[in-house]
Amino acid sequence: MIWLNWRQFRLQALAGAAGLALIAVYLLYLGVEIRDAYDAYRTRCSDPGNCAQARSQFQSTYQNTLLFLAGGLGLIPIIIGTFWGAPLIARELELSTHRLVWNQSVPRRRWLISRMAFVGLAAMILTGLVSLLLTWAASPYDQVAADRFGAVVFGARNIAPIGYAFLAFALGTVVGLLVRRTLPAMAITGVVFLVLQFSVPNLVRPHLIPPEKTTMPMTSQDINQARNLGSITGAPSIGGLQVPGAPDAWISETSPLRTADGRTLGESTFNDCLNTPPKTGAGGTFGDTAVCLSKLNLHVDIEYQPSSRYWPFQLTETGLYLVVSGILIAIAIRRIRHA
Template sequence: MIWLSGRQFRAPAITGAIGLTIFAAAMVVIGLRIRAAGDPAGYQSLVYALDALVVVAPAPLGLFWGAPLIARELETGTAALVWTQSVTRRRWLAVKLAVAAVAALIVGGLASLALGWAAAPLDRVNQDRFTTIFFGTRGPVLAAYAVFAVVLGVTLGLLLRRTLPAMALTAATFVVVQVLMPNLVRPHLMPPRAATAPVTAAVIRNLTFLGQEPTIEGLKIPGAWVTASSDLRTANDQEVAREKYAACVNGSFDGMPDCLGRLNLHVDIAYQPADRYWTFQWLESAVYLALAALLAAIAGIRVIRVTV
């Protein structure tokens, strides 16, 4: 059964190996160029584009490896033939799932290693590995995403018994999960630490948002992840007077940072420190692998009830 499943998966595996080889070779070239450059910041746009590409790479694995794996056999009726050859349905499903999941694990893991090595000089400068797009392409989480995507595709293919609908639903479900995870689940994997951060003129210049209300967005701590921040507060821990804040914000744009800096402001923040990065990587990987295991269990229950 393992030999048969391996032969059936040979074409997708060869395609994946070719794609991974090309990607790894490109990462070697890019990584060497970044290391040879005097300033790795010049490659920031390229690395951002690579991260955007890699973070969605598990979705095609779910579409083209996972969804057709069972659905196509149910559509063509070949599953019924296998089940008459003294192979139990659950063993048939387990072997197919194992072959596809291991292949996805390898592809995801190697892609993460290749990109992580290439972008390492820039990562050391930026110190923002907790940023959503970077977090999903470094470390073990990318491999866990790939396993989840493939098992999701297999399970939906078994439930829907049609390849194209299973592919479409796999893509939509994977995207939804990838949006919900960093916004609703990841911030709560560990309790945040609390701290007070001064809001100096230099901090103001690096913010991503500063509006008419005394709130700020984009406050950064090198290597850490700021999950929440209070309104701007004064030295006596009171909310800054709105007329003073408005006078700075509505004045000269160039003079605004220094004007606010003279108010001696701070914010209370909740953050995840840099030394928790790998803990978050493994915790989120465990969540995705647990979801994959749950989907596999659902598929194992469902396969017994499939009529052919």
């Protein structure tokens, strides 16, 4: 069975190996370049006055590149699911070539398990190596940016991509077994996994581990450190805050701006400070608006995950994907008897 699996999978395996080699060359080059830039940034940070500017310059140089690479790594499981998983059984059923094997001495379940094990292992190895290379290349940047919990970044570092790849492969295999047509199976697999990739970071990940909660007073300094203020609906919201003493914590939920009695700040009062604040000549990101809001004795309630929980989240989410993959494999093994 090993030789047969290799014969049927060798073109995909060679294409994957070639792609891995190209990615490895680029990421090794990029990793060395980032480390040189990081050393230059650390040298400039010997002067506290230049450190903020040096950090901003270092981050802006590589932020878009690394986000693009993280997004590219997120596409690898989709490619594996649609081009490796979906056709694995669907093509055999569509062309009726499965009968040749089943008429031999190989039981259906053994045939299915050996095929899934061979290709599934290759998918995990390929994705794991790319993830390892990207994690190594980006590690100096990740130390400075302190954004390891970011929706795109988290799914492109360490072991999480391995779980994604195996789930995509298992999903594609089961869809192909049920649909029995290659092209429809590929399309369904791609769409379903795209939905999963969007849903899990936003709907599932924040609830894997119960968050810590805190109340954060909104001084003018804290407001100026935020990334955004307000929303298109005019709601009194603030975003991009940092937990005091834990700048790399993941804030999973931030309440609207609230008054001292716990009520949400009125939109009219918020908009007055946002659009026509009293002129004070204050500096900072939001200037007079920050001063105006700080005089209202506001606060926000925050739910966050400390940075020490990064690896528990990696292990929990990866384990979740592997469990779901196991369920899909069990469905496939049960279904193959009636194929």
